[in-house]
Amino acid sequence: MQAAPSFTAVAARQQLQRSDPNQTQKVVWTSDVRQYVQRAFEDGNAIPGIDMTAMQEKLRAVITQATESGQLESINWATYPLPQEIIKTQRDQAVLYGTRSAVFANISAPSPDPSSQLSARKRKNYDMDATEAEDRATTPPWKKKQQNKSKKQIKKEERAEALRMNELSVNTDMLEKRRQRFGIVSPEPYPVLSPRDATPEPSLGPLVGTRQTLEKNYFRLTAPPAVDTVRPLPVLERALTHVLAKWENERNYHYACDQLKSMRQDLTVQHIKNEHTVKVYEAHARIALEKKDLGEYNQCQTQLRALYKSGLSGNVEEFTAYRILYIIYTCNRTDMNNMLADLTSTDKRLPGVQHALQVRSALASGNYHKFFKLCVDPPFISGHLLDLIIERERIAATAAICRAYKPDVSVRFLASELAFDGSDEDDSDDPDVGPRQCVGFLCDHGAESFIERKDDDVRFSTGKSLNLFEGLKKTAFGRVDIKGQI
Amino acid sequence: MAAQETMWHDFIDAHKVADGYLLATIITPDPPASDPARLYNFQRWTNPYSVQTDLRYKLQYNPEMRLDKKEASTWLEIFSDYYKFVGVLLAAEEANNVGKAKEADWNAVYEGWKDVVSALHRGYSSGTLEAWTIPCLYVAGKYLRIFAIKADESTATQRDSGLVFGGIQEEDALVTVGQNDKLEDAARQINRIFALCLNDRSPLEESRKWALYSTANLLFKTYFRLNSINLCKTVLRSLKAGAADMPPLSAFPRAHQVTFKYYSGVVAFLDEDYATAEQFLESAYAMCLRSAAVNVRLILTYLIPTKMLTSHRLPTQALLKQSPQLERLFTPICFAIRSTDLQAFDQAMEAGEDEFVKRRIYLTLERGRDVILRNLFRRVFIAGGFEPAKEGEAGSQVVRRTRVPVKEFAAALMISGAGVGDGEGGVDGDEVECLVANSIYKNFMKGYIARERGIVVLSKGGAFPGTGV
Numbered sequence: 001m002q003a004a005p006s007f008t009a010v011a012a013r014q015q016l017q018r019s020d021p022n023q024t025q026k027v028v029w030t031s032d033v034r035q036y037v038q039r040a041f042e043d044g045n046a047i048p049g050i051d052m053t054a055m056q057e058k059l060r061a062v063i064t065q066a067t068e069s070g071q072l073e074s075i076n077w078a079t080y081p082l083p084q085e086i087i088k089t090q091r092d093q094a095v096l097y098g099t100r101s102a103v104f105a106n107i108s109a110p111s112p113d114p115s116s117q118l119s120a121r122k123r124k125n126y127d128m129d130a131t132e133a134e135d136r137a138t139t140p141p142w143k144k145k146q147q148n149k150s151k152k153q154i155k156k157e158e159r160a161e162a163l164r165m166n167e168l169s170v171n172t173d174m175l176e177k178r179r180q181r182f183g184i185v186s187p188e189p190y191p192v193l194s195p196r197d198a199t200p201e202p203s204l205g206p207l208v209g210t211r212q213t214l215e216k217n218y219f220r221l222t223a224p225p226a227v228d229t230v231r232p233l234p235v236l237e238r239a240l241t242h243v244l245a246k247w248e249n250e251r252n253y254h255y256a257c258d259q260l261k262s263m264r265q266d267l268t269v270q271h272i273k274n275e276h277t278v279k280v281y282e283a284h285a286r287i288a289l290e291k292k293d294l295g296e297y298n299q300c301q302t303q304l305r306a307l308y309k310s311g312l313s314g315n316v317e318e319f320t321a322y323r324i325l326y327i328i329y330t331c332n333r334t335d336m337n338n339m340l341a342d343l344t345s346t347d348k349r350l351p352g353v354q355h356a357l358q359v360r361s362a363l364a365s366g367n368y369h370k371f372f373k374l375c376v377d378p379p380f381i382s383g384h385l386l387d388l389i390i391e392r393e394r395i396a397a398t399a400a401i402c403r404a405y406k407p408d409v410s411v412r413f414l415a416s417e418l419a420f421d422g423s424d425e426d427d428s429d430d431p432d433v434g435p436r437q438c439v440g441f442l443c444d445h446g447a448e449s450f451i452e453r454k455d456d457d458v459r460f461s462t463g464k465s466l467n468l469f470e471g472l473k474k475t476a477f478g479r480v481d482i483k484g485q486i
Numbered sequence: 487m488a489a490q491e492t493m494w495h496d497f498i499d500a501h502k503v504a505d506g507y508l509l510a511t512i513i514t515p516d517p518p519a520s521d522p523a524r525l526y527n528f529q530r531w532t533n534p535y536s537v538q539t540d541l542r543y544k545l546q547y548n549p550e551m552r553l554d555k556k557e558a559s560t561w562l563e564i565f566s567d568y569y570k571f572v573g574v575l576l577a578a579e580e581a582n583n584v585g586k587a588k589e590a591d592w593n594a595v596y597e598g599w600k601d602v603v604s605a606l607h608r609g610y611s612s613g614t615l616e617a618w619t620i621p622c623l624y625v626a627g628k629y630l631r632i633f634a635i636k637a638d639e640s641t642a643t644q645r646d647s648g649l650v651f652g653g654i655q656e657e658d659a660l661v662t663v664g665q666n667d668k669l670e671d672a673a674r675q676i677n678r679i680f681a682l683c684l685n686d687r688s689p690l691e692e693s694r695k696w697a698l699y700s701t702a703n704l705l706f707k708t709y710f711r712l713n714s715i716n717l718c719k720t721v722l723r724s725l726k727a728g729a730a731d732m733p734p735l736s737a738f739p740r741a742h743q744v745t746f747k748y749y750s751g752v753v754a755f756l757d758e759d760y761a762t763a764e765q766f767l768e769s770a771y772a773m774c775l776r777s778a779a780v781n782v783r784l785i786l787t788y789l790i791p792t793k794m795l796t797s798h799r800l801p802t803q804a805l806l807k808q809s810p811q812l813e814r815l816f817t818p819i820c821f822a823i824r825s826t827d828l829q830a831f832d833q834a835m836e837a838g839e840d841e842f843v844k845r846r847i848y849l850t851l852e853r854g855r856d857v858i859l860r861n862l863f864r865r866v867f868i869a870g871g872f873e874p875a876k877e878g879e880a881g882s883q884v885v886r887r888t889r890v891p892v893k894e895f896a897a898a899l900m901i902s903g904a905g906v907g908d909g910e911g912g913v914d915g916d917e918v919e920c921l922v923a924n925s926i927y928k929n930f931m932k933g934y935i936a937r938e939r940g941i942v943v944l945s946k947g948g949a950f951p952g953t954g955v
Contacts, residue, residue, distance in 0.1 A: 333758065404926040
């Protein structure tokens with residue numbers, strides 16, 4: 001039944017075998033690399049507690065790895081952390097996360113430093129205890145006691161769990177064995193490791209990525225990312241221009257959203273918080289608004305708020321206005337109160353913010369006339385948010401009109417009150433476009449039988465429609481469900 | 487030695503007569519007024535090396551102390567944690583007193599107190615501590631909250647001065663580091679106490695359920711400070727669900743009742759359930775001791791806007807005079823409403839905005855505008871006088887003029903500063919109609935608009951419900 005085990009052994013060795021370091025020695029070091037080495041040996045950069053030999057070993061490992069992975073040119077050696085700094089970070093992390101993860105927070109796997117021996121031993125252990133390890137993976141111990149744990153604890157443990165899972169996935173020969181048991185024989189044991197199978201990288205602290213491609217699909221991280229899958233800041237800056245240009249041309253939201261999400265992820269894992277971060281989030285927020293993807297928009301908005309608060313400059317006026325309108329749309333009184341508490345008097349003087357606040361106060365007092373007037377020519381792209389609000393407010397206003405006017409009103413009047421002005425149609429010069437749209441609106445909501453022609457005017461029977469629109473209003477203002485909203 | 491004997495005397499006395507409040511004064515971080523040096527004396531009474539032995543002599547081998555073995559060992563645990571805590575607390579207070587407030591380690595104080603609370607919690611959950619001792623739980627929760635706030639404040643000042651860095655970076659690097667770490671933790675601990683009391687199955691006379699409302703109040707207080715008011719509803723729900731097996735609210739100490747009603751009222755208020763809010767707040771107001779000026783003021787802060795909305799009633803001058811804060815807060819608004827001055831109302835709302843928003847009453851007060859509009863339209867109606875008596879019907883009742891031209895309402899709105907201008911010196915008639923329509927829609931006014939004729943036809947009987955017209 002079982003496939004020949006000899007296969008697996010071969011596959012596994014392939015993983016562990018690295019190209020002979022001697023081959024790569026012929027590389028001519030650039031001046032950047034040489035300066036980097038020089039800096040590593042400078043007395044001023046020495047960190048007490050880390051001796052020279054450990055530093056030298058790490059230095060060799062760093063350069064060997066860079067050479068092997070072909071990143072010697074791409075790494076910015078001027079800002080790359082010195083070997084002693086890397087050791088220090090690892091030690092700090094070891095303190096924070098326990099010694100176990102310290103083993104895996106090791107930048108250079110095949111270096112002769114003691115930790116790699118340790119990790120090799122660990123792997124062997126897992127070979128032998130494979131079943132036990134599998135058991136552990138299916139019923140994680142934290143699951144049993146989860147209910148009395150705080151969110152933080154759970155998060156922490158999830159992180160530890162992710163690390164554990166990563167250990168398991170390192171064990172590729174086990175996977176290969178499994179694959180063969182099911183008759184799937186890969187023609188070639190893949191020489192290039194996929195990011196998740198790669199030797200565990202650090203990434204618990206800020207890392208600097210090395211990936212150079214502009215585009216990258218979003219993939220939700222379940223383990224610390226590898227350095228070569230993350231794009232550094234200069235690449236991300238070019239990527240944003242590239243993606244935005246493509247969005248302008250192709251208008252493919254799925255593509256744009258995916259790309260922007262991966263950019264956000266790269267920024268996050270590298271702990272980059274600067275003006276560019278603001279730009280990415282603003283761009284994504286705008287595109288999400290345009291496509292009425294409020295779940296995604298809300299994520300960006302939350303982050304933007306934190307970014308602005310941390311003192312970064314951006315389009316504060318524009319996004320404060322959106323936030324007010326967004327809260328109006330979600331009908332969340334608590335949020336609105338917090339929002340008002342957040343606004344400074346300088347904020348309130350900005351025209352865009354003022355517009356949003358006027359919208360708020362018009363709606364709060366039920367002044368639909370003023371509200372629809374404010375919807376004409378809104379600042380920035382608030383129109384997209386207003387569109388969502390307008391839908392609902394038209395129903396509410398119709399309900400009020402139904403109760404207050406008797407016995408009927410002219411559709412022409414209703415159209416002008418509800419801001420059906422034909423502006424989103426081509427023949428907006430035709431004075432009848434608005435009323436036609438208004439009739440369409442009434443019919444959409446099942447009020448066609450209450451429209452009648454009298455003399456040479458089209459009238460809408462208010463008294464008879466009251467119950468209908470009261471009901472519609474209740475549903476419209478019921479819970480606003482937004483994906484991703486808590 | 488002798489100086490700290492009063493503490494043990496109190497402990498023995500409390501056990502003799504089962505006086506929970508007296509017992510609670512022994513483990514409180516605030517020494518009783520009769521024995522201000524108690525904490526110092528307790529600290530000097532023993533030292534970390536012999537604290538266990540000394541306590542054992544006091545609690546287990548003391549002929550005066552009639553504790554059974556389990557009880558004695560529970561108190562032994564509590565007091566040894568308490569001993570450690572007192573050490574940390576005194577160090578922090580001392581640092582504060584000699585002007586080195588920055589060196590006071592309130593985080594350690596909080597953790598120390600948390601250990602005492604955990605020891606207490608164990609005592610209750612194992613069934614060793616009896617229900618009469620629950621005032622100890624009041625003290626436990628109360629100081630958890632106080633020390634947590636102090637700890638968070640000191641962390642914040644240290645963070646500002648660069649002494650402490652934010653915690654470990656989470657996956658989402660942009661989330662600001664929690665500024666209320668300890669208070670959030672305190673909320674969890676208090677919630678544990680709450681569950682401890684809620685799940686007690688012993689008969690009511692000796693149930694920990696008697697600590698429920700007091701603990702719930704603490705939770706409310708904490709959640710309000712954490713700005714997570716939604717969590718209060720969870721507490722209210724579990725109280726409601728367990729109500730059948732609980733003593734009625736009226737059987738609890740008055741202090742617990744008033745606070746509970748106040749918070750229930752405010753939660754309903756924020757939920758726009760004004761009828762429920764009015765009920766709770768009125769009852770809290772009626773029961774609250776008049777000498778507790780701050781509490782009265784807090785209740786009125788929400789009761790006044792509630793009344794304004796439910797029954798359109800404004801507070802009297804005399805009521806507002808009780809507290810300068812209330813007077814400052816509400817007088818301009820009330821004045822504007824009384825004089826139906828929309829412009830003054832807008833100004834008052836703008837001037838008080840920060841304070842109103844802080845107290846979370848802005849969005850409710852804003853609706854006072856509707857009342858002004860109602861009053862304004864009512865004045866127009868009254869100024870219109872009566873219909874000329876019809877011939878042949880002499881002697882019958884006089885009828886007010888019920889057909890009021892929209893133009894008259896427009897003029898009134900312009901005078902009051904409603905901002906219904908069309909921007910070119912004229913009046914925006916459609917907006918005037920919109921305001922009238924809203925008044926009708928919200929039942930402030932009975933009647934209808936006949937647009938083509940440019941008039942509002944008001945009801946003959948009670949055009950303005952509840953105002954006698």
